[in-house]
Amino acid sequence: MTAIIASVLFVRSAPARAAFGWGFLTSSTWDPVFERFGVLPFVWGTLASSAIALLIALPLGLGAAICLSELLPARWSDPAAFLIELLVAVPSVVYGLVGVFVLVPVMRTVEGVLQSTLGFLPVFAGPAYGIGLLTAGILLAVMIVPFVVTISREVLLAVPRAQRDAALALGATRWETVRHVVVPYARSGILGSVFLALARALGETMAVTMVIGNRPEISASLFAPAHTMAAVLANEFTEATGNVYLGALVEVALVLFVITIVVNALARLLILTVRAPDPARA
Amino acid sequence: MFTATTLAAATTLGALFFLLGYIAWQGATSVSWSFLTRLPAPVGEPGGGMANAIVGSGKLLLIAGLVGIPVGFLGGVYLSEYGRGPIAFTVRYAADVLNGVPSIVIGVTAYALLVVPMKHFSTFAGGVALGLMMIPVSLRTTEEFLRMVPDSLREASLALGAPRWVTVVRVVIPAAMRGILAGILLSLARVAGETAPLLFTAFGNRFWSEGWLQPTASLPVMIFTYAIAPYDDWHRQAWAGALVLLTLVLGANILARMVLIRSGGLGQGS
Numbered sequence: 323m324t325a326i327i328a329s330v331l332f333v334r335s336a337p338a339r340a341a342f343g344w345g346f347l348t349s350s351t352w353d354p355v356f357e358r359f360g361v362l363p364f365v366w367g368t369l370a371s372s373a374i375a376l377l378i379a380l381p382l383g384l385g386a387a388i389c390l391s392e393l394l395p396a397r398w399s400d401p402a403a404f405l406i407e408l409l410v411a412v413p414s415v416v417y418g419l420v421g422v423f424v425l426v427p428v429m430r431t432v433e434g435v436l437q438s439t440l441g442f443l444p445v446f447a448g449p450a451y452g453i454g455l456l457t458a459g460i461l462l463a464v465m466i467v468p469f470v471v472t473i474s475r476e477v478l479l480a481v482p483r484a485q486r487d488a489a490l491a492l493g494a495t496r497w498e499t500v501r502h503v504v505v506p507y508a509r510s511g512i513l514g515s516v517f518l519a520l521a522r523a524l525g526e527t528m529a530v531t532m533v534i535g536n537r538p539e540i541s542a543s544l545f546a547p548a549h550t551m552a553a554v555l556a557n558e559f560t561e562a563t564g565n566v567y568l569g570a571l572v573e574v575a576l577v578l579f580v581i582t583i584v585v586n587a588l589a590r591l592l593i594l595t596v597r598a599p600d601p602a603r604a
Numbered sequence: 605m606f607t608a609t610t611l612a613a614a615t616t617l618g619a620l621f622f623l624l625g626y627i628a629w630q631g632a633t634s635v636s637w638s639f640l641t642r643l644p645a646p647v648g649e650p651g652g653g654m655a656n657a658i659v660g661s662g663k664l665l666l667i668a669g670l671v672g673i674p675v676g677f678l679g680g681v682y683l684s685e686y687g688r689g690p691i692a693f694t695v696r697y698a699a700d701v702l703n704g705v706p707s708i709v710i711g712v713t714a715y716a717l718l719v720v721p722m723k724h725f726s727t728f729a730g731g732v733a734l735g736l737m738m739i740p741v742s743l744r745t746t747e748e749f750l751r752m753v754p755d756s757l758r759e760a761s762l763a764l765g766a767p768r769w770v771t772v773v774r775v776v777i778p779a780a781m782r783g784i785l786a787g788i789l790l791s792l793a794r795v796a797g798e799t800a801p802l803l804f805t806a807f808g809n810r811f812w813s814e815g816w817l818q819p820t821a822s823l824p825v826m827i828f829t830y831a832i833a834p835y836d837d838w839h840r841q842a843w844a845g846a847l848v849l850l851t852l853v854l855g856a857n858i859l860a861r862m863v864l865i866r867s868g869g870l871g872q873g874s
Contacts, residue, residue: 385612393606394613402617404861409620411857413797415824416846419831420623423630423839467616497605525706527800528828552708552800559712559804575712579705586704 361574363538367548371530372523374459375466380516383470391478392500403475409468418532421461426452426533433545448543451535456544458534462526466519473518477511478504514592521585525578527552551578631847634840644810650837654845656812660820661796664806667731668795672738673788680746685772703740710736711801719805725819730806734795741794745787749780786863793856797849799824823849
């Protein structure tokens with residue numbers, strides 16, 4: 323099945339690849355009218371929104387995981403983890419719906435404040451639409467935090483008691499134990515969870531396309547509307563005219579496919595090196 | 605410093621409760637019997653419901669199950685009972701890769717493979733796309749639960765003279781059935797909420813769709829369409845639809861996880 327997906331994407335993007343070659347990967351024009359396509363604005367939007375999401379989700383998720391694994395007794399920690407796992411099951415349209423009607427007006431106010439105070443910074447320049455890269459990043463963060471929390475909590479719980487006890491015996495406070503012993507021990511697992519969350523954020527379509535503005539341009543400002551690879555597919559696929567346009571869109575899908583596979587492979591590798599090997603699989 | 609982490613945990617949980625509460629608040633007034641049983645009204649007119657979307661989602665899940673469950677289940681059985689060595693490793697790895705593929709890419713593939721040759725958007729294409737997404741999850745859960753069945757059961761059956769396949773079919777699989785069913789329910793719940801692959805396979809329909817080869821409305825796609833539309837009444841219906849979808853998906857998830865928790869603790873057979 324996987325091979326079928328790969329080959330189909332490759333074949334179907336042939337018209338576009340023939341027309342643009344490797345230039346597709348570096349051009350930032352997206353002009354359906356004159357049939358000039360480049361994937362760069364979407365790669366930018368995808369990577370930037372995912373980066374913002376990770377910047378928010380990592381501290382939040384790791385903090386929550388530490389709280390759940392170190393602080394709370396199992397009686398509270400297990401139901402809390404159960405509830406957080408439910409967040410993973412919420413469909414992305416629902417996130418998008420809440421994003422459009424709740425987050426966007428809030429962000430309009432927030433961005434307005436940021437603009438009046440820090441508007442001289444290029445990253446906060448531009449009108450405060452409320453819809454744009456920053457909003458999409460925040461919404462993505464909400465969507466990927468549960469991944470970071472659940473996997474980090476698991477790997478933190480898997481750190482052997484001996485490590486903690488040794489640190490405490492040497493006189494470390496509980497926080498010092500967590501910070502200098504437990505977390506570094508689980509570091510690759512936590513990194514793996516980050517990569518997994520990143521993979522989810524990269525492919526996220528519906529919630530992002532509802533709040534990101536869908537404008538295929540690269541801009542330094544966080545307030546500017548942007549576009550992601552998944553969002554452009556969702557929006558323009560059914561309206562693509564002509565072989566080259568459609569081929570270009572399929573090539574965007576191909577790029578997205580390759581990127582997510584690479585990120586996923588890295589994630590699995592990292593998580594596997596931390597989890598104890600399952601005796602049943604030996 | 606620990607207060608910061610508690611704050612983080614509280615924020616995450618708070619987000620969940622806020623999400624659920626807000627949707628319940630917005631959608632509760634709009635979900636009515638007429639909403640659940642009527643077709644969408646003409647554009648711009650208030651009223652109407654999402655009956656065709658709900659039925660459409662049901663049909664899509666049916667096809668998805670027909671595609672995803674056998675492949676996932678049989679694949680899981682193979683990996684757990686028969687597979688050893690490089691083939692099993694490749695299958696497992698491919699399933700993980702398939703799991704990570706963004707749903708929209710799967711939609712593009714289904715479009716290229718099914719919609720273009722058939723020259724038609726169809727429920728069938730949408731169902732197959734969703735089924736593709738179900739395969740990795742059901743495969744992994746089937747395999748894991750089969751592995752949890754203790755070897756002593758298998759050895760006892762083989763010692764009594766049963767051939768390998770009889771052991772698998774009549775001893776191992778029934779022992780793991782509860783977990784497998786829960787895993788299948790989880791995968792169904794996951795694809796029930798997927799919108800992106802349906803955007804260009806099942807497409808959408810403002811009326812009832814006949815049979816399996818017509819485009820069909822589905823709950824997530826309808827929520828999406830209504831949410832980005834300019835009509836207030838459609839926004840209201842989008843919230844109602846979201847409430848229905850969320851209830852179904854979260855309900856299925858909670859049910860499946862309760863079953864898993866209760867059977868996941870059992871590793872030792874008698």
